[in-house]
Amino acid sequence: MPQGPPNGSSAPHGIPPGTIVFGPKGNCTLAICPVQYSVYGYRPSLAANSVFIALFAAAGAIHLYQGIRWKSWLFMCSVLIGCVSAILGYIGRVMMHTNPFNFSAFMLQIICVTTTPIYFCAAIYVTLAQVITTFSPALSRFKPSYFYWIFVPCDFVSLVIQAAGGALSVASKGTSQIGVDLALSGLSFQVFTICIFCGFMGEYMYRYFRSGVGKGMYSWKLYTFFTFLSLAILLITIRCVFRVVELRQGYRGSLVREETLFIALEGVLVLASAFALMLGHPGLVFKEHINGHQEIQRDSVTFPLADRQRRNPEVD
Numbered sequence: 001m002p003q004g005p006p007n008g009s010s011a012p013h014g015i016p017p018g019t020i021v022f023g024p025k026g027n028c029t030l031a032i033c034p035v036q037y038s039v040y041g042y043r044p045s046l047a048a049n050s051v052f053i054a055l056f057a058a059a060g061a062i063h064l065y066q067g068i069r070w071k072s073w074l075f076m077c078s079v080l081i082g083c084v085s086a087i088l089g090y091i092g093r094v095m096m097h098t099n100p101f102n103f104s105a106f107m108l109q110i111i112c113v114t115t116t117p118i119y120f121c122a123a124i125y126v127t128l129a130q131v132i133t134t135f136s137p138a139l140s141r142f143k144p145s146y147f148y149w150i151f152v153p154c155d156f157v158s159l160v161i162q163a164a165g166g167a168l169s170v171a172s173k174g175t176s177q178i179g180v181d182l183a184l185s186g187l188s189f190q191v192f193t194i195c196i197f198c199g200f201m202g203e204y205m206y207r208y209f210r211s212g213v214g215k216g217m218y219s220w221k222l223y224t225f226f227t228f229l230s231l232a233i234l235l236i237t238i239r240c241v242f243r244v245v246e247l248r249q250g251y252r253g254s255l256v257r258e259e260t261l262f263i264a265l266e267g268v269l270v271l272a273s274a275f276a277l278m279l280g281h282p283g284l285v286f287k288e289h290i291n292g293h294q295e296i297q298r299d300s301v302t303f304p305l306a307d308r309q310r311r312n313p314e315v316d
Contacts, residue, residue, distance in 0.1 A: 021101065028101035038100035041257040044093040048259075052267050053094070056086040059274040063281075070283025075123045079277055082119030086270065089113030111166040114183070114243065116270055117236045118159045120277065121194065124233055125151040127282045128201055134286045139207045147200070154193040161186030177250070184247040191240045198233060205230075221284045229280030232273040239269040 020026045021037050028037065035043055060083035067076025092109030095102050129147035132140045165183030205226060242265040246255040255261060 022103060024103055026101055026103050029099055030101075033101060035100055038096075039106055039251060039256075040096075040100065040259070042259055043100050044096045045259060045263070046094060046097045048263050048267070049090045049093040049097065052090045052271060053087050055271055056083045056090070056274065059083050059271070059278070060087070062278055063274075066278065066281050066283055070281070072281070072283050074126055075282055078119050078123035078126070079274065082116045082123075083274060085112045085119065086116040086274075089116065090267075107166065111163065113266065114166075114187075115159055115162055117239060117273070118155050118162075118190065120232065120236060120270075120273055121190075121197075122152050122155045123277065124229060125155065125197065127229065127280075128197075128204075130282060130286070132204060136208060136211070136213045139211055139213065140204055142200070147197075151193060151197050154189070158186045158190040158193065161189065180247060180250055184244065187240055187244050187247060191237065191244060194233065194237050194240065198237065201230070201233070224279055225281070225284045227280070228276045228278075232276040232280055235269045235273040235276065239266060239273075242266065242269075 015021070015028070015033055015037070019028055019032060021028045021033060022039065030043075035041065060080050063076055063079045063083065067073060067080075089109045089112030092105040092107075092112065095105035096109065099105070126148045129144040132144040132147070137144055162183050163186075165179045165181070165186060168179030168182060242261075246253065249255055
């Protein structure tokens with residue numbers, strides 16, 4: 001963690017005796033401690049983190065509007081929770097700009113920023129299951145329900161493991177290697193889950209478009225939906241791989257002290273995925289009506305699923 005004594009109980013050279021550099025009882029401030037002794041070794045950018053707060057708030061507001069308009073409640077709630085988590089995390093980083101030794105702010109941002117993509121992934125997992133059910137379940141190698149009964153619980157397990165790692169860091173004043181290892185395990189499991197999901201998602205898209213099912217029936221909306229849904233999961237995957245590499249070095253590593261990398265490979269990628277999910281929104285191509293009948297949208301005309309239901313050929 002900080003570049004002082006591991007337990008933060010005694011002051012490094014040049015800092016007044018009795019000063020606790022890091023931890024719940026830390027009393028370091030910029031007035032008495034050099035910023036190099038803080039967790040990150042820098043003051044998080046006020047401008048960059050304020051922009052992230054504003055943009056995640058905007059993304060959340062747009063997803064709220066889309067969710068109400070298209071009645072996609074589960075998708076909306078998952079993405080909204082993710083946006084709120086991101087906002088809280090970047091508020092923590094803004095607090096650390098004022099005092100980079102603020103332990104509460106550090107734990108707020110490390111937990112909330114780290115877990116944000118988990119909620120976005122949950123929305124994507126459920127959406128793919130709905131898409132398969134609506135478009136052509138016969139082309140899927142598995143029942144569509146398996147996608148949320150398997151991948152959403154895996155998402156939850158990843159969340160619990162990462163939260164446990166954060167809790168151990170709190171209990172140990174941020175010095176527990178077990179806490180770091182747990183967080184690393186949670187992130188690694190998340191990457192593994194995403195990669196397996198991408199394999200199934202890619203295969204289904206290949207089989208669907210190759211089969212010609214519904215060819216000529218759908219407009220640009222279908223292609224936009226699949227493109228940006230795929231882009232969102234790709235961006236999240238790249239971000240998670242970066243965080244795994246970062247955590248493997250621990251909080252004393254060089255990557256954790258590079259804010260430019262954090263902004264580019266954490267903040268920008270996750271924010272871009274939130275905006276990608278606006279164009280990869282299930283409301284673009286299908287919606288649920290009050291009577292429970294699924295319908296496919298083509299331009300401004302709506303076609304009941306029952307009117308186009310037919311036997312779909314299997315594609316090897």
